[in-house]
Amino acid sequence: MSENLKKVKPKILSGFMELLPHEQINFNKMIDTIRASYERFGFNPIDTATIELSEVLLAKAGGETEKQVYRFNKGDNDLTLRFDLTVPLARYVAQNLNEIKFPFKRYQIGKVFRGERPQRGRFREFYQCDIDIIGDGSLNILHDAEIPSIISYTFKALGFNNFTVKINNRKVLNGFFQGLDLQEQASEILKNIDKLEKIGLDNVKDQLVKLGLCEVKIGEILKFITISGEVKEVIDQLEAIKSNNDLYKQGVEELKTVTRYIKEFGMSKENFTIDLTIARGLDYYTGTVYETILNDYPQIGSVCSGGRYDNLASHYTDKKLPGVGISIGLSRLYYQLNEIGLFEGNSQTISKVMIAPMSEDLSYAITIAKTLRENQINTELNYSGKNLKVKMKYANKIGVEYIIIIGEEEEQTGILTLKNMKTGEQIKENINKLVEILK
Amino acid sequence: MSENLKKVKPKILSGFMELLPHEQINFNKMIDTIRASYERFGFNPIDTATIELSEVLLAKAGGETEKQVYRFNKGDNDLTLRFDLTVPLARYVAQNLNEIKFPFKRYQIGKVFRGERPQRGRFREFYQCDIDIIGDGSLNILHDAEIPSIISYTFKALGFNNFTVKINNRKVLNGFFQGLDLQEQASEILKNIDKLEKIGLDNVKDQLVKLGLCEVKIGEILKFITISGEVKEVIDQLEAIKSNNDLYKQGVEELKTVTRYIKEFGMSKENFTIDLTIARGLDYYTGTVYETILNDYPQIGSVCSGGRYDNLASHYTDKKLPGVGISIGLSRLYYQLNEIGLFEGNSQTISKVMIAPMSEDLSYAITIAKTLRENQINTELNYSGKNLKVKMKYANKIGVEYIIIIGEEEEQTGILTLKNMKTGEQIKENINKLVEILK
Numbered sequence: 001m002s003e004n005l006k007k008v009k010p011k012i013l014s015g016f017m018e019l020l021p022h023e024q025i026n027f028n029k030m031i032d033t034i035r036a037s038y039e040r041f042g043f044n045p046i047d048t049a050t051i052e053l054s055e056v057l058l059a060k061a062g063g064e065t066e067k068q069v070y071r072f073n074k075g076d077n078d079l080t081l082r083f084d085l086t087v088p089l090a091r092y093v094a095q096n097l098n099e100i101k102f103p104f105k106r107y108q109i110g111k112v113f114r115g116e117r118p119q120r121g122r123f124r125e126f127y128q129c130d131i132d133i134i135g136d137g138s139l140n141i142l143h144d145a146e147i148p149s150i151i152s153y154t155f156k157a158l159g160f161n162n163f164t165v166k167i168n169n170r171k172v173l174n175g176f177f178q179g180l181d182l183q184e185q186a187s188e189i190l191k192n193i194d195k196l197e198k199i200g201l202d203n204v205k206d207q208l209v210k211l212g213l214c215e216v217k218i219g220e221i222l223k224f225i226t227i228s229g230e231v232k233e234v235i236d237q238l239e240a241i242k243s244n245n246d247l248y249k250q251g252v253e254e255l256k257t258v259t260r261y262i263k264e265f266g267m268s269k270e271n272f273t274i275d276l277t278i279a280r281g282l283d284y285y286t287g288t289v290y291e292t293i294l295n296d297y298p299q300i301g302s303v304c305s306g307g308r309y310d311n312l313a314s315h316y317t318d319k320k321l322p323g324v325g326i327s328i329g330l331s332r333l334y335y336q337l338n339e340i341g342l343f344e345g346n347s348q349t350i351s352k353v354m355i356a357p358m359s360e361d362l363s364y365a366i367t368i369a370k371t372l373r374e375n376q377i378n379t380e381l382n383y384s385g386k387n388l389k390v391k392m393k394y395a396n397k398i399g400v401e402y403i404i405i406i407g408e409e410e411e412q413t414g415i416l417t418l419k420n421m422k423t424g425e426q427i428k429e430n431i432n433k434l435v436e437i438l439k
Numbered sequence: 440m441s442e443n444l445k446k447v448k449p450k451i452l453s454g455f456m457e458l459l460p461h462e463q464i465n466f467n468k469m470i471d472t473i474r475a476s477y478e479r480f481g482f483n484p485i486d487t488a489t490i491e492l493s494e495v496l497l498a499k500a501g502g503e504t505e506k507q508v509y510r511f512n513k514g515d516n517d518l519t520l521r522f523d524l525t526v527p528l529a530r531y532v533a534q535n536l537n538e539i540k541f542p543f544k545r546y547q548i549g550k551v552f553r554g555e556r557p558q559r560g561r562f563r564e565f566y567q568c569d570i571d572i573i574g575d576g577s578l579n580i581l582h583d584a585e586i587p588s589i590i591s592y593t594f595k596a597l598g599f600n601n602f603t604v605k606i607n608n609r610k611v612l613n614g615f616f617q618g619l620d621l622q623e624q625a626s627e628i629l630k631n632i633d634k635l636e637k638i639g640l641d642n643v644k645d646q647l648v649k650l651g652l653c654e655v656k657i658g659e660i661l662k663f664i665t666i667s668g669e670v671k672e673v674i675d676q677l678e679a680i681k682s683n684n685d686l687y688k689q690g691v692e693e694l695k696t697v698t699r700y701i702k703e704f705g706m707s708k709e710n711f712t713i714d715l716t717i718a719r720g721l722d723y724y725t726g727t728v729y730e731t732i733l734n735d736y737p738q739i740g741s742v743c744s745g746g747r748y749d750n751l752a753s754h755y756t757d758k759k760l761p762g763v764g765i766s767i768g769l770s771r772l773y774y775q776l777n778e779i780g781l782f783e784g785n786s787q788t789i790s791k792v793m794i795a796p797m798s799e800d801l802s803y804a805i806t807i808a809k810t811l812r813e814n815q816i817n818t819e820l821n822y823s824g825k826n827l828k829v830k831m832k833y834a835n836k837i838g839v840e841y842i843i844i845i846g847e848e849e850e851q852t853g854i855l856t857l858k859n860m861k862t863g864e865q866i867k868e869n870i871n872k873l874v875e876i877l878k
Binding site for chain 1: 582
């Protein structure tokens with residue numbers, strides 16, 4: 001390995017988020033919190049392959065998805081990196097039908113890959129944190145009602161109390177458009193409605209005119225999507241619409257049941273609302289849909305979305321597998337929260353305490369480190385010479401909270417000095433007392 | 440989404456490990472344990488990109504590595520999936536030189552990808568769990584001595600007490616061969632010595648004859664590699680070899696220091712040994728090298744290996760960055776332990792308790808679930824109808840430890856029945872008492 005080799009510039013492709021260790025600590029805490037929350041509600045972990053067979057992974061995909069994926073050949077195999085965690089779930093469930101117990105509650109937290117043009121806060125490699133509940137043939141609608149309480153538990157655990165889970169039902173939307181005899185244009189109309197918050201009511205109206213809708217129907221649509229108020233008021237207004245469409249009626253009934261049980265699951269009124277403009281672009285949602293807004297940071301957009309689908313894996317199996325699920329796009333969320341400055345002042349290192357041994361013989365310092373570690377206290381032992389200034393400078397640089405300086409006197413008396421690096425406060429105690437304090 | 444579409448067979452490429460949820464729970468516990476152990480010793484997390492630029496990632500690679508990698512083009516970019524966590528570490532350190540604090544202690548746990556022919560227990564996509572300590576210009580040899588205590592802490596936490604960390608020093612090996620004027624053939628000879636345990640002494644001898652070595656030198660080599668005994672005895676024998684080679688002498692000194700401090704770090708004699716046959720094929724190790732054997736399962740081979748290197752990132756920077764590190768190949772280890780049957784009888788689901796509500800109104804059952812979850816008890820709420828038999832069957836299938844049946848009586852009295860599904864034992868108490876028991 002010659003030192004005279006021409007150096008290669010160390011870099012990565014743009015659109016990939018790589019964090020410094022002190023940032024990674026914050027990111028990992030978010031993952032840990034989300035995972036603990038998902039487990040609390042009885043979701044079991046799976047971890048599907050990163051590389052899938054293209055013919056399997058792309059069985060359903062088309063258009064935009066096909067263009068974005070990382071697809072390549074290796075030997076005789078046509079392979080693609082997973083671009084979400086939903087298609088792999090469908091494949092996994094269909095593949096393991098006999099081993100899986102239904103209702104199947106799984107979570108998966110992992111990276112997905114999309115070769116799109118990177119933008120601020122959008123990444124080509126990013127973490128998704130998904131839960132889904134899959135039924136065998138049918139799935140109780142109460143699962144739809146439990147989802148918002150999981151979102152609530154999760155975001156409270158992440159430190160956010162001021163959020164709103166927005167709920168809608170695709171049957172209400174689709175039924176409404178069927179009632180207006182607009183089922184053909186429904187998906188185009190929904191796409192525009194979905195943009196309401198971004199582009200405003202007038203622009204949505206213009207778009208609907210462009211689609212060739214008559215003024216009367218546009219009026220009905222605009223009246224419908226601007227229905228608002230408390231949950232009960234919205235339901236009342238929805239019921240007041242005299243629609244003979246069965247899908248619509250069924251949708252309103254579902255929305256009633258779901259919102260009633262959401263309350264029973266302990267969600268407070270302030271944390272959820274019905275929003276009839278939410279459609280969730282994806283074609284496969286067929287019932288309840290969710291979006292979640294952090295009210296103090298509305299510019300972030302939805303931080304947790306999802307919904308109910310009739311059939312998870314129709315491309316892989318004849319078995320009908322209805323489900324409901326949500327996803328948190330963690331890399332984007334972390335990036336936005338970090339930009340806002342929410343992680344400032346957090347600890348900079350995984351270690352709670354650094355031990356600074358000042359004598360030649362490290363035996364005693366090692367014993368102290370061992371004791372701390374055995375008591376689940378993350379401990380760094382610093383060997384960098386005997387210069388206390390150098391050690392203190394390093395401790396400051398890594399941002400460790402406490403240091404313990406160990407010299408000959410400490411070794412003889414067993415009384416150690418614990419110094420808080422932020423406040424400068426010093427405590428002199430034996431190791432057992434210090435363990436108690438640090439715990 | 441038509442149900443009449445031709446179905447695609449759901450499958451993945453061979454050589455990819457995908458687990459069922461109850462297996463994934465065990466796998467994740469191992470990851471959690473390893474991570475906690477690495478953090479205990481003050482290693483900070485990083486998470487490098489999965490996809491790297493080929494010109495950067497493969498700057499140093501050649502031959503076998505190049506053949507194995509997953510390499511592909513996307514747009515104008517020539518990309519490769521990471522094949523280990525060491526090259527990305529080198530690139531990351533060189534890229535972030537100004538932000539990193541040295542000595543830089545990092546861990547990374549993540550998947551790496553190698554498109555080799557899959558074999559039993561060898562995977563194309565697998566987890567590595569790495570720690571490294573990188574110095575800026577120099578790195579205290581005490582870090583070499585601390586490594587075995589980290590291995591020890593980790594494997595004890597994983598439930599293994601009967602293991603041996605085998606230690607050697609590349610300077611001893613290289614110096615020894617220089618002393619025999621065999622430096623040119625050293626790397627070929629080391630490759631054969633590395634296989635000693637697999638192929639036996641006679642075969643190693645044959646291989647050395649094939650390399651064209653004279654009988655005297657082969658005799659010296661075989662005498663050398665069969666040196667054994669307690670650490671002190673081995674050191675004595677190494678010192679007894681009258682070598683004028685400086686590298687050799689330096690290596691023996693290092694081995695002396697490292698093994699002395701290993702003891703100070705609290706390793707018991709039974710858990711480490713000097714093994715002069717360990718060379719760790721890789722060219723970049725230059726000092727201490729490690730292998731770890733689970734003595735009850737020697738057939739698994741080394742479960743944790745690594746060593747000291749002079750310069751981590753010479754392809755990316757002029758800065759000299761010596762380091763020492765180890766890696767656990769977790770997917771392979773899990774696979775082998777699972778084959779041995781070590782996870783049998785472990786819990787089958789993430790939930791500690793399942794609630795079985797028997798009345799129409801779920802409000803009370805939901806309150807109980809909420810209380811359990813707020814007390815960090817993973818809880819599944821079962822909605823599948825009112826048939827107790829169906830619920831019990833499901834509870835048995837998912838393997839949950841406890842169930843709480845909630846009917847009208849329970850709702851009125853507040854006295855709940857907690858049933859242990861394994862023993863059949865039942866306890867009647869209020870929810871606060873049950874929380875205490877379940878915690």
